[in-house]
Amino acid sequence: MSVTSQHKLAENRPFDREAQYNAKRRAVIRSAAAAFRRRGYHNASMTEIAKSLGLTKAALYYYVKSKEEILFEAHIMVYDKMDELVKAVRGQGDTGLEKLQLLYGEFAHMLTRDGLALLTDIDSLNGENQETVLKRRGKIERAVTRLVEKGMADDSIKKADAKVTVFFLMGALNWLNVWYEAGGRISGDDIAQQFVAQMSVGVANPT
Amino acid sequence: MSVTSQHKLAENRPFDREAQYNAKRRAVIRSAAAAFRRRGYHNASMTEIAKSLGLTKAALYYYVKSKEEILFEAHIMVYDKMDELVKAVRGQGDTGLEKLQLLYGEFAHMLTRDGLALLTDIDSLNGENQETVLKRRGKIERAVTRLVEKGMADDSIKKADAKVTVFFLMGALNWLNVWYEAGGRISGDDIAQQFVAQMSVGVANPT
DNA sequence: AATAAATTTGACTCAAGAGTCAAATTTATA
DNA sequence: TATAAATTTGACTCTTGAGTCAAATTTATT
Numbered sequence: 001m002s003v004t005s006q007h008k009l010a011e012n013r014p015f016d017r018e019a020q021y022n023a024k025r026r027a028v029i030r031s032a033a034a035a036f037r038r039r040g041y042h043n044a045s046m047t048e049i050a051k052s053l054g055l056t057k058a059a060l061y062y063y064v065k066s067k068e069e070i071l072f073e074a075h076i077m078v079y080d081k082m083d084e085l086v087k088a089v090r091g092q093g094d095t096g097l098e099k100l101q102l103l104y105g106e107f108a109h110m111l112t113r114d115g116l117a118l119l120t121d122i123d124s125l126n127g128e129n130q131e132t133v134l135k136r137r138g139k140i141e142r143a144v145t146r147l148v149e150k151g152m153a154d155d156s157i158k159k160a161d162a163k164v165t166v167f168f169l170m171g172a173l174n175w176l177n178v179w180y181e182a183g184g185r186i187s188g189d190d191i192a193q194q195f196v197a198q199m200s201v202g203v204a205n206p207t
Numbered sequence: 208m209s210v211t212s213q214h215k216l217a218e219n220r221p222f223d224r225e226a227q228y229n230a231k232r233r234a235v236i237r238s239a240a241a242a243f244r245r246r247g248y249h250n251a252s253m254t255e256i257a258k259s260l261g262l263t264k265a266a267l268y269y270y271v272k273s274k275e276e277i278l279f280e281a282h283i284m285v286y287d288k289m290d291e292l293v294k295a296v297r298g299q300g301d302t303g304l305e306k307l308q309l310l311y312g313e314f315a316h317m318l319t320r321d322g323l324a325l326l327t328d329i330d331s332l333n334g335e336n337q338e339t340v341l342k343r344r345g346k347i348e349r350a351v352t353r354l355v356e357k358g359m360a361d362d363s364i365k366k367a368d369a370k371v372t373v374f375f376l377m378g379a380l381n382w383l384n385v386w387y388e389a390g391g392r393i394s395g396d397d398i399a400q401q402f403v404a405q406m407s408v409g410v411a412n413p414t
Numbered sequence: 415a416a417t418a419a420a421t422t423t424g425a426c427t428c429a430a431g432a433g434t435c436a437a438a439t440t441t442a443t444a
Numbered sequence: 445t446a447t448a449a450a451t452t453t454g455a456c457t458c459t460t461g462a463g464t465c466a467a468a469t470t471t472a473t474t
Contacts (some may be wrong), residue, residue: 038330039330040249040328040330040331041249042247042248042249042331043330043331120327120385121247123245123246123247123250124247124249124250160401160404160405161393161397161401163393164393164397164398164401164402164405165401165405167379167382167383167386168379168382168401168402168405169379170382171378171379171380171381171382171383171385172374172375172376172378172379172382173378174378174381174382174385175374175375175377175378175379175381175382176374176378178327178378178381179374186368186370186371190368190371191371194367194368194371194372194375195371195375197367198367198371198372198375
């Protein structure tokens, strides 16, 4: 009996609780990130974020250490997802162009889904966090740049300054969050598809 | 004599003074706009903006009514310039594509020159100002959309959803301000040129 | 039901930064 | 040099919003 309860205490409950806690914490970050995207980091107050979750500001601090921590994690959440996508398409596609098409499509798709958004407010992060986020962004940009360069090497992509090309493409993605409202006239899938098409012809070598 | 001095008072001096005042006011707005772009609207304090002009915060309020007024006018300044550019290319170019190339090049060029930057913080404007800015942005987007549609009609531009195409192109421009630092590896002219090229092939009908 | 842990809250403190204003300073004019 | 207008400032006030904390409430366990 006492052994059983010990067991429960040590295995079942803690897991449950921890999972609960983590889920709620993620919910806080997601919800806040959406508010940041809609209204901007500084215009979205903690009180407001709390209210939209049916909580009080004080309760938020049970899950996070500071507002900045939320911003940081919101950034990281997106870059984690993007890293995943980079990994996911790694084996696929043949030419550089094909690989780029797959990845770009995944990116566009991600951004038109569930609240995931590239945030631009990096200046509101303190030195260390800011550096980390910039590093992560750089990592993604480099992954894309590699595909572009591979495409230039195998002649599937037109030769040009790879960096500018990548910025051009990433710019379009970032801007997506500004104008795209889920449930609008155009579906996320359509946009992703059209972005890929647009990107492709803009970049591909005429065959 | 008294007439002469009256005259001077009424004609010469005031003009000088007014011009001086206006020039300084514009300088305040430009300098602040640059700070907003670099550090974000809320991270750039009035004190900081004043200091970079060799002034005191209080002095700023001799030229502007509020921080928000600065943000508003900074936005308007850019849209005025863009309207000018739209007008400037109106007569030129033959096909829709050619017109679009000219305009897009001018836009890119403007953004890589003297501190003019598309600001994204629109949520920090109060209702009326915000509405005005959104209207101005809409006006520009519509002007670009018209060119795209003209191009689709005369077959110089590939048929697709014009709106998405325009957002794609404007996104790349907006993102420019995030990564482009004047005096970097690539000159503004080169970027403008490459953006036009990128845009063109992305959009043009294969001939 | 008693107890302990987890969660939430009301009522605070504190700092930062926008905005004000009377007084000081500078500039131009006669 | 005297004077008046334009410009700038130091020293404020006021608001907003982040963050804290002891106490209240809820949830799970025996």
